Amino acid sequence: xxxxxxxxxxALTAVALVALVTFAVVLVDAQDSARTxxxxxxxxxxxxSAELTASLFESASATAADNNAAxxxxxxxxxxxxxxxxxxxxxxxxxxxxxxxxxxxxSPGTPARVRADIASRPPHIxxxxxxxxxxxxxxxxxxxxxxxxxxxxxxPTSRGRRVLVSGLDGRFIGAFLAGSLRRLPTERGAxxxxxxxxxxxxxxxxxxxxxxxxxxxPGLAAALRTSSMGHLSASDRRFVARRIPGTPWxxxxxxxxxxxxxxxxxxxxxxPWLLFAAFAVAALAVIALVRSVLNRAAAMTTVNAQLAESNxxxxxxxxxxxxxxxxxxxxxxxxxxxxEELERFASIASHDLQEPLRKVRMFSxxxxxxxxxxxxxxxRDYLGRMSSAAERMQDLIDxxxxxxxxxxxxxxxxxxxxxxxxxxxxxxxxIAIRDAGARIEIGALPHVPADALQMRQLLxxxxxNALKFRRPDAxxxxxxxxxxxxxxxxxxxSDNGIGIEQRYAERxxxxxxxxxxxxxxxxxxxxxxxxxxxxxxxxxxxxxxSTPGEGSTFTVSLPLxxxxxxxxxxxxxxxxxxxxxxxS
Amino acid sequence: xxxxxxxxxxxxxxxxxEDRELTREAMAEARLNNELRCVADxxxxxxxxxxxxxxxxxxxxxxxxxIILLDLNMPRMDGREALAAIKNDPALRHIPxxxxxxxxxxxxxxxxxELGVNSFITKPVTFDGLVEVVRGFSRYWFEIxxxxxxxxx
Numbered sequence: 001x002x003x004x005x006x007x008x009x010x011a012l013t014a015v016a017l018v019a020l021v022t023f024a025v026v027l028v029d030a031q032d033s034a035r036t037x038x039x040x041x042x043x044x045x046x047x048x049s050a051e052l053t054a055s056l057f058e059s060a061s062a063t064a065a066d067n068n069a070a071x072x073x074x075x076x077x078x079x080x081x082x083x084x085x086x087x088x089x090x091x092x093x094x095x096x097x098x099x100x101x102x103x104x105x106x107s108p109g110t111p112a113r114v115r116a117d118i119a120s121r122p123p124h125i126x127x128x129x130x131x132x133x134x135x136x137x138x139x140x141x142x143x144x145x146x147x148x149x150x151x152x153x154x155x156p157t158s159r160g161r162r163v164l165v166s167g168l169d170g171r172f173i174g175a176f177l178a179g180s181l182r183r184l185p186t187e188r189g190a191x192x193x194x195x196x197x198x199x200x201x202x203x204x205x206x207x208x209x210x211x212x213x214x215x216x217x218p219g220l221a222a223a224l225r226t227s228s229m230g231h232l233s234a235s236d237r238r239f240v241a242r243r244i245p246g247t248p249w250x251x252x253x254x255x256x257x258x259x260x261x262x263x264x265x266x267x268x269x270x271x272p273w274l275l276f277a278a279f280a281v282a283a284l285a286v287i288a289l290v291r292s293v294l295n296r297a298a299a300m301t302t303v304n305a306q307l308a309e310s311n312x313x314x315x316x317x318x319x320x321x322x323x324x325x326x327x328x329x330x331x332x333x334x335x336x337x338x339x340e341e342l343e344r345f346a347s348i349a350s351h352d353l354q355e356p357l358r359k360v361r362m363f364s365x366x367x368x369x370x371x372x373x374x375x376x377x378x379x380r381d382y383l384g385r386m387s388s389a390a391e392r393m394q395d396l397i398d399x400x401x402x403x404x405x406x407x408x409x410x411x412x413x414x415x416x417x418x419x420x421x422x423x424x425x426x427x428x429x430x431i432a433i434r435d436a437g438a439r440i441e442i443g444a445l446p447h448v449p450a451d452a453l454q455m456r457q458l459l460x461x462x463x464x465n466a467l468k469f470r471r472p473d474a475x476x477x478x479x480x481x482x483x484x485x486x487x488x489x490x491x492x493x494s495d496n497g498i499g500i501e502q503r504y505a506e507r508x509x510x511x512x513x514x515x516x517x518x519x520x521x522x523x524x525x526x527x528x529x530x531x532x533x534x535x536x537x538x539x540x541x542x543x544x545x546s547t548p549g550e551g552s553t554f555t556v557s558l559p560l561x562x563x564x565x566x567x568x569x570x571x572x573x574x575x576x577x578x579x580x581x582x583x584s
Numbered sequence: 585x586x587x588x589x590x591x592x593x594x595x596x597x598x599x600x601x602e603d604r605e606l607t608r609e610a611m612a613e614a615r616l617n618n619e620l621r622c623v624a625d626x627x628x629x630x631x632x633x634x635x636x637x638x639x640x641x642x643x644x645x646x647x648x649x650x651i652i653l654l655d656l657n658m659p660r661m662d663g664r665e666a667l668a669a670i671k672n673d674p675a676l677r678h679i680p681x682x683x684x685x686x687x688x689x690x691x692x693x694x695x696x697x698e699l700g701v702n703s704f705i706t707k708p709v710t711f712d713g714l715v716e717v718v719r720g721f722s723r724y725w726f727e728i729x730x731x732x733x734x735x736x737x
Binding site: 320323324354355357358359361362363365366369391394 | 602606609686707709710711712714
């Protein structure tokens, strides 16, 4: 049975459109849910900061309680002893209250306003009398000088419970809190504060914000009065506030909207769309090619019967191609149903796409083999182009698959001996090295905590890259070495190849980026993108320094103690692992 | 269907009609005289091997094949299940099974060898590659190694 070419094409186009639209809708949906997850993580980080800060206060007050009982638990409390203790511990003043809140003793020089304040039973004194393990006041600014915070904690004595009230220097507490906030990981451009119940800053690591004032970020102070999370439209920043348990204070984090959502923006947002575009282009290419092959065949039918026979074969092949294409569309729709995370999505798509491509290649080979002589020069040329386009798409998909595996297939970090990895890679590349007539020098290389397989991919890509872009007129020399700088391991791969102009130094790490035509240097433009992704997955970075005509040096920097520097990420990963175990 | 010669009969289980056709063409290209019979999935494969359904008494000929070529991803009963069923059947387990699939996944390779497959071959991406594969495995299985004859069956 013959199906009219027009009908075949129409159906093919309709199926392609429906599948592409479905694909797009599912992709948008998956990206939305990734965004929600990030908001959740942003909030969790603030909660973790608040809990960490609370535990600092709790542990400080727990260790102090016994000492206080020993020092100030007697029948009478010496005001001189309180004065000495205040001087030793950098407190402005110290008071001891009895269980009802009456002042038993005060260090000499305790201001009268402090006594009056305590007598009025402000909330932070009421809290501690009611049994809280400690309490903190808002930041107070006595007219006489610097900011002050009242820290109160009960301690048991044989004569009943007493309370030690300390006048702390606000700047000292502020610096202490700023220091502990600074150690927590943040998005680039983020600010963190600890504020009191009125929103006044007690401490912040941000150099442009001052303790004792309201935050100057436009809109933040007002937003904090009414809500605990949201978006500041004036500065396009996201904020979240979390109460420090057991205190009236809050931890506030703000960060630029685009940094918070960095992982669903840029390459991470358009990467899957790139794949989507590749599908669309492939579908269009197949339709266009089928059409031209059909048109050509139809023209030949009118010439003679022999050509009509070959036309029938062509139509058969075209149907096969259409079926192969439908397979591809079906695969797309099937994949679309999966709303797993985007990485997994890309990985599955890449794998299943290989199958129809394989058919496209095989059947075009068969057309050439069977009917090559009967086909016109032009049709043969089209078929040749179709095959090489399919082959190239297969390479691109392979590349994307590898790229997505970097973050998807995570193996636990182990102690990796880079020296051994480098020697193994040189062994694997033996033939390429011999063909290039190259010399590989391996200098001292340290150990690094990393994913062993990915370190191997990293060195393999960098060395293969150096071999590929060698100068034709000079024997190629590639040098691999590393050193430990402070908290960082720096690995360099240098060559004497053709080099890169400095203005392209950033672009070479983009996905599918190429600086030379395919005919000059083969490849998909994925190798260095993969290297950057591996470096970033290890919280490191990669850069190139190069002089055109003289050579390039690629430098990879990896942190020596990634978990120390990212304690919350480690605990988030652990939590995720526990969630998975709980649901499976 | 006439009875075939066990020693040279190849039974291919693959749901993909194009792949069956390409394999047949590749055998012709490689000038192999072995007879190739095809089944479309694991259920039909087990019917053939255990002489049930349309291969039952008085039905189509179900001469025991000398070797089975098995695709992994098929409807109704996939290649992994069919492989397990063959290796669990004392009357069938001596027939060599070669997996011929598009999968390159490490877990498929490990899993099928655990189930007792005799070889694992990834489908080539070019027709010439397919001809090479067909030529290679038939030389290995029908010329180099000794296989048990039908007397075992």
